[in-house]
Amino acid sequence: MKVKKKITKKKLKQPDEFVSFTEQAYRFINQHLKRIGIATLLIVLFVLSFFLFRMWEQKKENEASQKFLLALESYQMVSSPYREGSPVEYKKALEGFEELIEGYSRTSSGKVSLLYKGSIHLRGGEFDEAIKAYEAYLDKAGREKLFRLFAFEGLGYAYQGKKDYEKALKAFQEIIRLGESYHWAGAHLNVARCYEKMGKNEEALENYKTFLKISQNSISNHSILRKVSLLEK
DSSP: OOOOOOOOHHHHHSOOHHHHHHHHHHHHHHHSHHHHHHHHHHHHHHHHHHHHHHHHHHHHHHHHHHHHHHHHHHHHHHSOTTOOOOHHHHHHHHHHHHHHHHHOTTSHHHHHHHHHHHHHHHHTTOHHHHHHHHHHHHHHSOOOHHHHHHHHHHHHHHHHHTTOHHHHHHHHHHHHHHOGGGTOHHHHHHHHHHHHHTTOHHHHHHHHHHHHHHOTTOTTHHHHHHHHHHHHO
């Protein structure tokens, strides 16, 4: 038989825990209502701003992508292997990429446009401008390895054009450091040529041999073998 618990007057006087907590919460909210409202408003504004910014970024990406395709088409027409464009045509192609670089610098198309700008300046023998474009890409762009390899290659050729073989060497060595999986035999060939220009024949010979080992079917092999034979004497 169950014995009913007797509720004493003392227990009746004790406040109910749920009611007590609710009253405390109500008082807290009532006292800090203004601050809570401001904090909520700030959170809503932050979330809204974030989504609006993402929408704006996507819009800019789409616009840049369309402009990039037009600029690329113009570039491909003047850099065709079947015909060499005139300086005026290259300048017009360059304008398309410069518009992207200036107006859409945060987009992926704007960043890649720096590589094409460097290539156009390199073709025109404007080595300082080419160097600026390639260095700007390396500074601003992400960690896309293949594009970075293209930038270092262009940078190396630009410094070669200026006969600054030490800086050219560093650029080509960076290709070797980053691109082992790509087997860029050409980088070893360019490194060898830089060393040879600098009078460092042993280092040149080592890289010529590496090129021959990696690129066994290259059309350059015959001339490189002769070069190796001369350096070994």
